[in-house]
Amino acid sequence: MTRTLVIAPQWIGDAVMTEPLLRRLHARGERITVGALPWVAPVYRAMPQVAEVIEFPFAHGGLQLRARLQLAKQIRGRFEVAYVCPNSLKSALLPLLSGVPKRVGYLGESRVGLLTHRLKNPAKGQRPPMVAFYSALSGDQDIAADRPQLTLPAGEVANALHALGLTPQGYHVFAPGAEYGPAKRWPSRHFAELASQLDWPVVLLGSAKEADLCADIAAHTHRPGQIMNLAGQTSLSQALCVIAACHTMVSNDSGLMHVAAGFCVPQVAIFGSSSPLHTPPLNPRAHVIWLKTDPHYQPALTCAPCFERECPLGHTRCLNDIQATDVLSFI
Template identity: 70%
Template sequence: MTEPLLRRLHARGEQLTVGALPWVAPVYRAMPQVAEVIEFPFAHGGLQFRERRAIAKRIEGRFGKAYVLPNSLKSALLPFLASIPERIGYFGEARIGLLTHRLKNPKNKPPMVAFYSALSGEGGLEADRPRLQMGDAGIEETLAGLKLQRGAYYVFAPGAEYGPAKRWPAHHFAELAIKLDRPVVLLGSGKEAALCGEIAAPVNAARAGQCLNFAGTTSLLQALCLIAASRGTVSNDSGLMHVAAAFGVPQVAIFGSSSPLHTPPLSEKARVLWLKDDPAYQPPLDCAPCFERECPLGHTRCLNDISAQRVLDGLQQTVGAG
C-alpha cells in the first residue's frame, strides 16, 4: 500500500532507499523504483535505542529527506538521530520534535494507499494503485523447485495476523478447494501452518495431492513468485491480498470485521465479498465493520455466512474476465 507513494517520489526525481524489517523487505525489492533496501534488525516491541542509534550513525549524511510512514515514536527516531534535514510524517506518539513536516491525521479512516500517498504533498491520490514486478527468471526458478507450472494452480491465503474476526472459516476454504478444477497452494506464515493443515486434510482426502500446504516453508520472495504466477487467489483482508492486487492477479478478497473502504485490494481483477455491503443479506450486519480481533457478539456472521459457492462464483467471474 506504500508503493504508489514511492512511485510518485521516484517520478519527480527522488532516489529511494527503503528501510524495512526483514519480513517485508522482499516486497520492496519487487518495486523497480526502489534503488536500495536497508533491512532493520528490530524485534517487535521496545524502543531499541542503541540499535537505532547504530544504524543512524551508519547512514548519517546520506539522505536529504525521510518519509516516516508508521505513526509510532520509534519509527521517527532513527531519521532524527541520523540528522536527516527533512523528516516528513503524520502527527503521532509525541513525536513533534522528531519530524520537521507534520500532516494531521484524518478524523475518519481513509483508504490506506491515499493515506500514505498524501505524504508526497501531491493531489490526485484517488488514481493510485499499487504495482509489483517479479522477474521471469525468479518465478521460473521457484516454480521449477516446487514442481508447479505457471497458471496451473490457485493460491489461497487463509490467514490474517490480526485475528479470527478477519479469517474466513477453514472448512469453507476446504469446500472451495474441493470444488475447483486445479490444485490449490496454501500460503502463510509458520503460525498459520496448522490452519492450512486443517484445510489441506479434507481436500487431499477427496482429491489426493491436490492441496499443497506451503505455510511456513516458503520465503516471502517465493510466496510473491507463487502468487504472481497463479491462475487466481482467494484471501482474507491481509498483506498477501494486497500482493495479489499489485500483481494484477484475478482474486477474491473476503472481508469480515474490517472494511474494504479502508484497505481495499486496488485491482480491476479483484472481487470483494463483504456482507455489510449486500442489501439482500438479512438481518443486516449493523455491527460491521467492528475492527475487532474476535467477534464481540460471538457469531462471526460476517464471515461464516459467506458460502464457498459464492466465492467460487466470484473467482470464476474474475478469472474468466482476465
C-alpha cells in the same frame, strides 16, 4: 537527484500500499532507499523504483535505542529527506539520529520535535483509504487514483516455481490466514469445501503460525493429492513469486491479499469484521465479498464492520454465512 529515505510500515499489506507514494517520489527525481524490517523488505524488492533496501536489525516491539544509534551512525549524511510512514515515535528516531535535514510524517506519539514537516493525523473514523493516507506524504494533491503495482523479474519467478514443482497459471492460491484475528478469517471448512470443487491444484500459503490452519484445510478436502500446503515453508520472496504466477488467489483481508492486488492477478477477497471501504484490494481483477453490502443477505449485518479481533456477539455471521459457492462463482 534527491537522496531519499523511506521508513516502511511493519505490515506486509501496508508496505504494498506505500508503493504509489514511492512511485510518485521516483517520478519527480528522488533516489529511494527503503528502510524496512526483514519480514517486509522483500515487498520493496518487487518495486522497481526502489534503488536500495536496508533491512533494519530491529525486533518487533521495544525502542532498541542502541541498535538505532548504531545504524544512524552508519547512514549519517546519506540522505536529504526522509518520509516516515508509520505513526510511532520510534519509527521517526532513525532519520533524526542520522541527521536527515527534512523529515516528513504524520503527527502522533508526541513526535512533534522529531519531524520537520508534519501532517495532521486524521481521526480514526475520518482516515482516508490507506493508499491515499501514505501518498499524501508526498505533498501532491492528486492522489486518489493510484493503485499499488508490484513487479518481479521473470527469471526469479520461473526459478521459484521450478523449485516448487509448479506451472505458471496452473494452480490457485489460498491464503486463509489473517494476522489480526479470527474475525477476519473465513472458516477453514469453507476453504476446504471450495478446494474440493476446483479442477486445478490449490497451493496454501501462510506463515508458520498458520501451518495448522492450512493443514486442517488440506485434511478436509476431497482432493488431498491436489493440495500443496506451503504454510511456513516458503520465504516471503518465494511466496511473492507463487502469487505473481497463480491463476486465481482467494484470501481474507490480509497482507497477501494486497500482494495479489499489486501483481494484478485475478482474486477473490473475503471481508468480515474489517471494511473494503478502507483497505480494499486495489485491483481491477478483484472481486470483493462482504455481506455487509449484500442487499439479499438478511438479517442485515448492522454490526459490521466492528474491527474486532474476535466477534463481540459470538456468531461471526459476517464470515460463517459466506458459502464456498459464493466464492466459486467468481473463479
